[in-house]
Amino acid sequence: MPKKDSYDLIVVGAGPGGASAAIIAAKAGLDVLLVERATVPGEKNMSGSVLFRELTESIFPGFQAASIHDTASSFASLAIKWSIDNDEKEYGVHAGVGSAVMDHQIIVDRSVADAWCAQEAVNAGAEPLYATRVDDVIWEKPIPGGMPRVIGIVTDKGERIYGKAVADASGLHSNLARKTGLVRYPKDKFQFAVKMIFELPADEIRRRFGFWTGASGLPTYDWGLTPVYFGSNPDFYAAHCNAIPDENVIEVVLYSNLTEMIEADTNIWQRMQWFLETQKHWLEGAKPIHVNFHALNTFDIVGYQFESSYLPGYVLIGDAGGFANPVESWGANVAQYQGRLFAELVAEMKENNDWSEAAFARYEEGWKNSFVGDDDISPMCYMFRDGTFKQLWLSLDEAVSAAVALKFTNHPYCEILPAFGPPFAPFMAKAVGLVSPLAPLVKGAEHGLAKLKDITNIVQKIKD
Ligand SMILES: Cc1cc2nc3c(=O)[nH]c(=O)nc-3n(C[C@H](O)[C@H](O)[C@H](O)COP(=O)(O)OP(=O)(O)OC[C@H]3O[C@@H](n4cnc5c(N)ncnc54)[C@H](O)[C@@H]3O)c2cc1C
Numbered sequence: 001m002p003k004k005d006s007y008d009l010i011v012v013g014a015g016p017g018g019a020s021a022a023i024i025a026a027k028a029g030l031d032v033l034l035v036e037r038a039t040v041p042g043e044k045n046m047s048g049s050v051l052f053r054e055l056t057e058s059i060f061p062g063f064q065a066a067s068i069h070d071t072a073s074s075f076a077s078l079a080i081k082w083s084i085d086n087d088e089k090e091y092g093v094h095a096g097v098g099s100a101v102m103d104h105q106i107i108v109d110r111s112v113a114d115a116w117c118a119q120e121a122v123n124a125g126a127e128p129l130y131a132t133r134v135d136d137v138i139w140e141k142p143i144p145g146g147m148p149r150v151i152g153i154v155t156d157k158g159e160r161i162y163g164k165a166v167a168d169a170s171g172l173h174s175n176l177a178r179k180t181g182l183v184r185y186p187k188d189k190f191q192f193a194v195k196m197i198f199e200l201p202a203d204e205i206r207r208r209f210g211f212w213t214g215a216s217g218l219p220t221y222d223w224g225l226t227p228v229y230f231g232s233n234p235d236f237y238a239a240h241c242n243a244i245p246d247e248n249v250i251e252v253v254l255y256s257n258l259t260e261m262i263e264a265d266t267n268i269w270q271r272m273q274w275f276l277e278t279q280k281h282w283l284e285g286a287k288p289i290h291v292n293f294h295a296l297n298t299f300d301i302v303g304y305q306f307e308s309s310y311l312p313g314y315v316l317i318g319d320a321g322g323f324a325n326p327v328e329s330w331g332a333n334v335a336q337y338q339g340r341l342f343a344e345l346v347a348e349m350k351e352n353n354d355w356s357e358a359a360f361a362r363y364e365e366g367w368k369n370s371f372v373g374d375d376d377i378s379p380m381c382y383m384f385r386d387g388t389f390k391q392l393w394l395s396l397d398e399a400v401s402a403a404v405a406l407k408f409t410n411h412p413y414c415e416i417l418p419a420f421g422p423p424f425a426p427f428m429a430k431a432v433g434l435v436s437p438l439a440p441l442v443k444g445a446e447h448g449l450a451k452l453k454d455i456t457n458i459v460q461k462i463k464d
Helices: 016-027 055-057 111-121 175-179 201-209 258-263 268-278 332-352 359-370 371-377 378-384 390-406 413-431 439-464
Strands: 006-012 033-034 051-053 074-081 090-094 103-106 127-129 132-139 150-155 162-170 190-199 219-223 229-232 236-243 249-256 285-296 314-316
Touching: 006 016, 006 150, 006 332, 016 033, 016 055, 016 111, 016 162, 016 332, 033 111, 051 055, 051 190, 051 332, 055 103, 055 332, 074 103, 090 390, 103 111, 111 127, 132 162, 162 332, 190 258, 190 268, 201 236, 201 413, 219 236, 236 268, 249 258, 249 268, 314 359, 332 359, 332 371, 359 371, 371 378, 378 390, 390 413
Parallel strands: 006 033, 006 162, 033 127, 074 219, 074 229, 162 314
Antiparallel strands: 051 103, 074 090, 132 150, 150 162, 190 249, 190 285, 229 236, 236 249
8 A cells, every 4th residue: 555645756667767767756755655566677578688878777776786786797799680581691880899789788686687677766765565456547537628737646546646747658559558549569560589598517508608797797608609699580579599607508589570471471489499590509408497488579660659748747768669769679768768758757747836838848858859769760760660771781682692693703892882872773773762752861960960069069169
C-alpha cells in the first residue's frame, strides 16, 4: 500500500527510465512514488546489457564503483559485420585489436543493475511500491476544449493514487500508453530477441576468448572476435555472442524484425539455430542453461510512433513511447536521458506551481531537441526506411564480387575500377532522389545544419 494518496510524481516502472526519473526527482525534494510490477526491479529482465558509462554515472553517482560489477567483463575493440543474403561475404567495421573504443560502455546484468539503480532512487527518498501493476490512469473531468489531463493511476489492487505528474516508464507495449491512446505500435516497430545462456568453466572461457585486463581493470576481450552480425536477409537482424568468464557464462543473442521474419517465412528460433551453427567454435562443450524470449524496438524502419509523447499530467519515457535509438536500437540510455529530463521539468513545475499543458509540452520540446529527436530524423534513418541503406550494401557486395572476379582473371586495374560503377547505380539513384525523393535527406541535413549553428557561432566568437 502506498503511504500517501497523492504525490508530486508517480513513476510507473523501475527500469532505466523509471529509476532515473525517480532518483532525480527525489533528490530535487519531490514526493515520488516508484511503482513496479515485479517483486524486485529487474526480476524479469534478460541478463546482459550495455549501459552508457558516463550518463549512468551522472544519474546514479557511484554506479561504476558498485559491487554489482565485481564479476563483470568488458570489450576492447569492436567489429561489426554486415552480412548480405547469407552469401559467402561479410562487410564491416573493425576497430583494431586491443583498442579502447568501447570504454564508454559498461556491461551489466540488468536483473542486478535495475535493482541497484532503483534502490539508489529509494535511498534518495523515492517511495517504492513493488509487486504492484498499474492497470489504468485516472482522468480529470474533461474541460470543454481542453486537452484531457491525467491525475493519477489505478493499480491492480484497485488503489487509486493521485499525482501531479505521471511518468509512464513501463516499457515496450505499455498498457497505459495504449489506454491513453498515445501510442499505436505497428508490427514494423518490433524485433524479437532470443537470448541463450551457456555455462562453461571460467578458465576455458578465458582461454577461448583470450581475455586480458583492460583499461577499465575488468577482464576484457575484443568484441568482434566472435561474429557481431547485422544483416539483411531477413532485414534488420542482429546477432552476437559474449563471454563473462567470472560468471562462467557465454551468452548468445539474436534479434530479428517481426515484419521481415513474416515475409521471409522464418521465425526467431530458426534464426537462432542458424546462428548457433556459426558459433560452434566458441560453444563446444558448453551447456545451455537458460533461454529467454523478448520483444524490443526495431532498428527504425518506421520512426517514432505516437500521437504525442505527453498529455497534461502524463508523459511517455523510454520504451513505453517506442523511443529506443532509431539508428541502432540502444534503448536504456534513451530511457535514462528522458527520465532525467522529465524529473528536472517536474521539479521546475513544482517550484513555479505551473502544471499547465505548456509546462508538460516542454518535455517533448526537450527530447526533440536532443540526440533522441535528432536521430529520428537523421538521414541515416531515412536511408533505413526507404531501403537506401540496404541498397548500399547490395551495391557494395556486387561491386566487390565483380572486382575480385576481374582481378583473378588477370584484368588490369584500369578495367577493374570502372566495374564499381554499374553496381552502385541503383544506390546512387536512391541516394540522389531519382527513385526516392530527396526531401527527407534534405530535411535531415537542414536540421543538422540548424544544430551546428550554435557551434559555428562559438567558433565565430573565438575568431573575433
Ligand atoms: C535482448 C535485449 C538486449 C538489449 N540490449 C540493450 C543494450 O545492450 N543496451 C541498451 O541500451 N538497450 C538494450 N536493449 C533495449 C533496452 O533493454 C530498453 O530500451 C530499455 O530497457 C528501456 O528502458 P525502460 O525503462 O523504458 O523500460 P524497461 O526496461 O522495459 O522497464 C520497464 C519496467 O516497467 C515495469 N512494468 C511494466 N508494466 C508495468 C505496469 N503496468 N505497472 C508497473 N510496472 C510495470 C517492468 O517490469 C519493468 O521493470 C535490449 C533489449 C533486449 C530485449
